Amino acid sequence: MDAEKAIFGRRSIRRFKQIPIPIEFLKKLVDAARVAPSGANLQPLEYIIVNDKELCDRIFSALRWAGYIKPEWRPSEGERPTAYIVILVKKDVSPFSDIDVGLAAENIMILAYSYGVGSCMLGNIDRDLIREILNIPLEYHIHSVIALGFPAEKSVVEQMERSVKYWRDESGVMHVPKRKLEEILHINGF
Ligand SMILES: Cc1cc2nc3c(=O)[nH]c(=O)nc-3n(C[C@H](O)[C@H](O)[C@H](O)COP(=O)(O)O)c2cc1C
Numbered sequence: 001m002d003a004e005k006a007i008f009g010r011r012s013i014r015r016f017k018q019i020p021i022p023i024e025f026l027k028k029l030v031d032a033a034r035v036a037p038s039g040a041n042l043q044p045l046e047y048i049i050v051n052d053k054e055l056c057d058r059i060f061s062a063l064r065w066a067g068y069i070k071p072e073w074r075p076s077e078g079e080r081p082t083a084y085i086v087i088l089v090k091k092d093v094s095p096f097s098d099i100d101v102g103l104a105a106e107n108i109m110i111l112a113y114s115y116g117v118g119s120c121m122l123g124n125i126d127r128d129l130i131r132e133i134l135n136i137p138l139e140y141h142i143h144s145v146i147a148l149g150f151p152a153e154k155s156v157v158e159q160m161e162r163s164v165k166y167w168r169d170e171s172g173v174m175h176v177p178k179r180k181l182e183e184i185l186h187i188n189g190f
Pocket of ligand 1: 010011012013014064065066067120121122123124125155166176
């Protein structure tokens with residue numbers, strides 16, 4: 001898949017087929033994060049792959065899903081992620097770590113999508129619980145989690161009118177409003 005198709009086609013996916021992702025592919029995703037741009041090349045990020053079923057179940061309990069969908073929603077038992085990549089930031093290494101995370105996470109999600117693997121970045125997470133489950137030392141900040149799996153839902157972009165809130169239609173398709181290009185783009189000055 002070419003880069004353009006991957007960039008425009010990727011959407012957050014929150015329902016997954018229960019088919020395992022090969023560990024070599026999960027490692028390749030972290031390798032893609034490893035080569036992302038890094039402010040001052042300080043490289044403060046580390047990653048934990050979680051693909052053990054029991055650990056995945058425990059991590060799932062630390063995640064909050066699709067906050068705009070009401071009533072409160074989460075993937076049901078047979079549609080949960082089959083793997084996670086937990087993004088860690090080694091403390092006091094870089095003032096640019098949040099930017100590094102964004103770039104690394106996008107590399108992971110774009111590469112995953114280009115191989116047919118769906119993903120969702122999650123920042124609304126119980127960090128204390130994840131630290132305990134995965135034995136993460138206190139020198140690391142738990143930044144976010146990327147949920148992964150083969151997609152079992154469809155999500156499409158809509159032109160944003162009034163609201164940023166995504167919605168699900170009656171057939172289960174997710175619709176994600178994005179601001180118009182004309183609204184965000186300024187050429188040769190504001
Ligand atoms: C920093 C960050 C944190 C996010 N946290 C969550 C989260 O906790 N739970 C969730 O379901 N989605 C989360 N998302 C996914 C966003 O809701 C999603 O990217 C947004 O609605 C746009 O949809 P798209 O990814 O399909 O373009 C997060 C995304 C980012 C970039």
